[in-house]
Amino acid sequence: METVREFDILDSPLEGTNLIEAGAxxxxxxxxxxxxxxxxxxxNFSASxxxxxxxxxxxxxxxKxxxxxxxxxxxxxxxxxRDGDSFLNGLVxxxxxxxxxxxxxxxxxxxxxxxGxxxxxxxxxxxxxxxxxxxxSLFDTELVTxxxxxxxxxTEDFWRRRFYRESSLFVNYAMKNQVSPESLLSLFSNRIPGTDVKVLPDPEIPGAIAEEQQFRAAFDAVRDSWLSEKADIEDILRTHRGLNRNRYRKNSISTWIREMDRLIASGGENPVLFEAFKKFCTDELEKSTKKGHAAPGHPFFYLCDVLKEKTADLQKIYEKRLLGLKADLxxxxxxELARRKRKxxxxxxxxxLLNLHRALERPGGxxxxxxxRKTYRAALIDEFQDTDPVQYAILKKIFMTQDRPLFLIGDPKQAIYGFRGADIFAYMDASAHVESRYTLKENWRSEPGLITAxxxxxxxxxxxxxxxxxxxHRAAPAVEKAIHExxxxxxxxxxPAMQVWVLDAAGIAGPQKAINKGEARxxxxxxxxxxxxxxxxxxxxxxxxxGDRPLRENDIAVLVRENREARMVQRALSDLGIPSVLYTTDSLFASHExxxxxxxxxxxxxPDNEQLLRNALATDMIGLSGEQIDQLQENGQEWERWSVRFLEYHRAWTANGFMHMFRTLMLQEQILSRLMRFVDGERRSTNVLHLAEVLHRVAVEKTLAMTGLVKWLSDKRREDSVTDEEHQLRLESDxxxxxxxxIHRSKGLxxxxxxxxxxWAGSRSRDKKGPF
Structure with missing residues (x-):
């Protein structure tokens, strides 16, 4: 491995390809x-x-x-x-x-x-x-965010083209396993890989006609036997003296009988057996028979064996079909994405990225x-650990030459954007091909005790x-930073600057037992x-x-891995009356507001729809309790007053647009002052104002009337992922x-x-000899 030297900002050579590993x-x-x-x-390079x-x-x-x-x-x-810092003085x-x-x-x-x-x-x-x-490239191509x-x-087109032609058995199986257009889309929720990405091995989609026929025949045999022999079968299970009643409890048998009835009533269109179906199969009956007794016997039990076997065969085929269909998608x-974008x-x-990469790789690249290279005589690449393979290929093709200084600056220990496509292996590949490797050792951020820890x-x-x-690489406190608060x-x-707390799991769950993650959190x-x-x-x-000032709330930060952990900590702080503010990537549309x-x-x-009006009045924004709403409906005059108020807002929306109406609504109904009474009132108010701003802009840009704007909001609420930074929760006052x-929001702070x-929550390590 290339020797790693400490980077000298004043004298390290400005030539060749260099990697600078810079810790936090x-x-x-x-x-x-x-x-x-x-x-x-x-x-003597120009800034451009x-x-x-x-x-x-x-x-x-x-x-910049x-x-x-x-x-x-x-x-x-x-x-x-006049004197500057040591670097500027050295340059002089x-x-x-x-x-x-x-x-x-x-x-x-x-x-x-x-x-640049x-x-x-x-x-x-x-x-x-x-x-x-x-x-x-085309000059007038529109960039969409x-x-x-x-x-x-x-994805919905694919679903219609492929699943509408499938057998009802396969569609039911797929839906039973939560396969839907939404779940298929979630496979590609973050990004679409480039054309250089392949599915290995590329699975085939096997036919299932023979297995479906065998399953249907087995089901028909079970159904016919059950319909004609149900009473005898139930009597055997309830009264057979050889059955272990810990395994075949009479109360449980009643439940199994009802489940079998439901299976038979399904008509054989659902190739998923209920969990207790095995209780009707010979191997389970034999395992549950007491010593010295013969296992219960009935032709129905052997037919169940066949159905269980044929169901398993069909499910294996269906799993391969699902895998093949996902690869096809x-x-x-x-x-289709490329074709429709071109169109x-x-x-x-x-x-x-993909277009530039293709242009560089094709003839003439x-x-x-x-x-x-004529435009840029040097390149400095920040956060290089978050580079993906396509980005690295572009940089390598353009700048990894002898005549252009290239500095790749990053820290593989901070590679936290894998969900966006960043690939630590691209970093490792680059590090193996650079001419010089450096590290920055002086830590300017942390106190000496924490650095040592x-x-x-x-x-x-x-x-x-x-x-x-x-x-x-060991860090050291920055020499020139004399004051550490x-x-x-x-x-x-x-x-100590670093303290490690250990949860006494044994004291909570008992000796040699683990505490579940939910309770631990x-x-x-x-x-x-x-x-x-x-x-x-x-x-x-x-x-x-x-240092010399009292500790305050805003001196304290809690770093979490997931948004749900953030909310859990906020609830715990709120219970103690401690104000807190969330820095998360939660979607505005996933909020209660x-x-x-x-x-x-x-x-x-x-406003003429009473059910919709009741729902609106019950919100925290309007603030009526269930009891108050019931009293309103009993008092026709008061209910009519609310109906008229909403009708007036409706007319204001029609006449003056969304934002004018919503400002009037907030003022007359005192929405913000009402929300501020809650413990998290600032968060709620921030979300309402953010939503109003987004809805106003969408209404103007898309020329949406009332119904269209409500539908747009409804659709956004049902989306699973946040794709636009503008629609992430804004920060309330901190x-x-x-x-x-x-962690993703804390970087650099x-x-x-x-x-x-x-x-601890994300660790997959099972190394019992590890330090923790």
Whole structure:
């Protein structure tokens, strides 16, 4: 393996292909800004000739601003001669002609709006547009941010084309196993793989005619025997002296008889037997017969043996058919998605990657790569651990050449976007082919005690991250960061920076028994909430401090893996009266407020419908209790008043549009003030206002009337996944509140006090010799 050296931001060579492994808090962004600055000064590249690629739009905007600020700081140091940080001071000494350096910095700032700082999709889009002839791209292709509706349309077409022609037996089996257009679509909920992805082995779809005929014949025989011999069969099961009554309890037999009746009544159209069907088969009867007795005998039991066997044979065939149909859908979705996008002249973000990749791989791709290299003389790739194979292939084809400096910056230990297609093996492949490997060792984020603790934990295992290619590099506290605001409780600095809590499962579930995950999560949530309550109380008394100031709620963060864990922690905190705020990727349309909004808008769209009006009045937004609604209906005059109010809102919606009507509704019905009375009132109010904004924009853009807007909201609520960042829950005010953050949202952030209550929950390790 290539020797890993510590990266020297001032003197490491600006040439060849380089990998910089940058752990959390080690100054990755600072290193990128430093590299950009050196390329401007030492290589005389213009700001528009340096490509910088990062992962998200937010990260792109932040990185762009950080680089701009660094250029200004450098220009100030070179022009005034005043001290900057150690890096800028080193650059001043390194540059032989300060006047030339200052000219280059001013020119970089002048044209900085042309700097090539993009997301990977932004880079691909710009490249395809500027090289339309070489890449074969159309100029006027529309970029769409959501292709879920198109995928759903294709999946439903596939369902109709394939399942409508299948036998009723197979369709019933599929539906019994929760196979539906929705479940098939969920197989591709995150992305559609490129054309280079294959299903291995590509399964065949076997015929099932013979097995279906055998199943039907066996079922008919069981049915005929049951209908004519039911009383005798039931009598044998109830009265046979040799049967073990622990296995054949008389109460259970009554249930089994009813289940057999239901099976016979199904007419043999459902090839799934009920669980207790085996009780009518000879092998189960023999196993349940006492010693010294003969097993109960009846021809029906042997017929059940045959039906059980033929059902198992048919199910094996059906499982292969389902697998084959899923593979067929994979290919159909690939082909149809591309065809329909071409027909509609639209493309999705992943199409930008695939189109550029295809253009580079086809004949003439070399010329396209040379054109891109003429535009960009160096490339800095941020968050490289989140690269997928297509992205890596693009970068490799364009920039992994001797004459272009390429820096890949990332941390494989932070590769958390596999659900979006990121592939750690692409990172490992790249790391094996770079010319130089570096690491950033100084941690600027954490206090020294925590750095030492993390080093101790991950130094012990031989392969702490499973793969030999992913090595743990010890971090060290940053020398230049002199002040660490440490948590002090009652004046003591002796409390460990990292504490590991162990749940006493044996004390809860009993010796040698495991506690179930649900109970573990509940107990841990309440324990964390209790400790947070203690710390906040100490902070209020001035006995818990961060540096010189009292500990407050917003100094504390709880990191969780899933949104449901976040809600569990929030409930535990709420029970103790502790305010908290969620930083999650939950969908706005999965919220309780979306359900209530649909109820209210449905009633406004049809104010003459009493059931819809009752549903709306029962929402927290309107605030009537069940008892109040009953009293209203008994008092015709009061009920009529509500009907008239909703009719007036209906007319306002018709005359002035959704937003004007909804503002009037919120004001007159005091919706926000009512919601703010709840413990999570700020969250609820934020969701209602966000929903109103989204609905207003959709109504305008899609020119939707009342019924259309209610249907749009209903459809969005029934979608399983969040595909648009705009439709993720917005953050309510986080002032003086504990932050509850999913791991994906916490990346790059820092908090004085952090709890990680569910880090254990995702582990698949069964290594009893592991450290935990």
């Amino acid at each position: 808090g080690t100054g990755k962004t600072y290193a990128i800004t430093g590299l950009f600055l050196r390329l401007i000064l030492e290589k 000739q340096i490509l910088v690629v990062t992962f998200t739009e937010a990260a792109t905007a932040e990185l 601003e950080r680089i701009r600020v660094k250029l200004r700081e450098a220009a100030d140091v070179f022009s005034t001669g 000494k390194k540059m032989s002609d300060p006047a030339v350096a200052l000219t280059r910095l001013h020119e970089a700032l002048r044209i900085f709006d042309q700097a 700082i993009f997301t990977i999709h932004g880079f691909c889009r710009k490249t395809l547009h500027e090289n339309a002839f070489e890449s074969g 959501d292709q879920e509706n198109l995928k759903r349309e294709i 994979f290919h159909y979705l690939q082909d 509609r002249n639209i493309q999705f973000f992943d199409d930008l 070399g010329a396209l790569a040379r054109n891109i 993390v080093n101790t934990v991950f130094d012990r295992p031989k392969r702490p991250f499973l793969y030999e290619e992913i090595v743990f 440490q948590l002090k409780i009652q004046g003591s600095e002796d409390d 509940d107990r841990i949530s309440r324990a964390v909430a209790g400790e947070i309550s203690r710390l906040i109380s100490l902070g209020g008394d001035g006995k818990a401090r961060i 979306a359900l209530e909004m649909e109820s209210v808008l449905s009633a406004l769209a049809r 002032e003086n509140a504990v932050r509850i953050v999913t 820092e908090y004085p006090v952090v709890f990680c209550p569910f880090a």
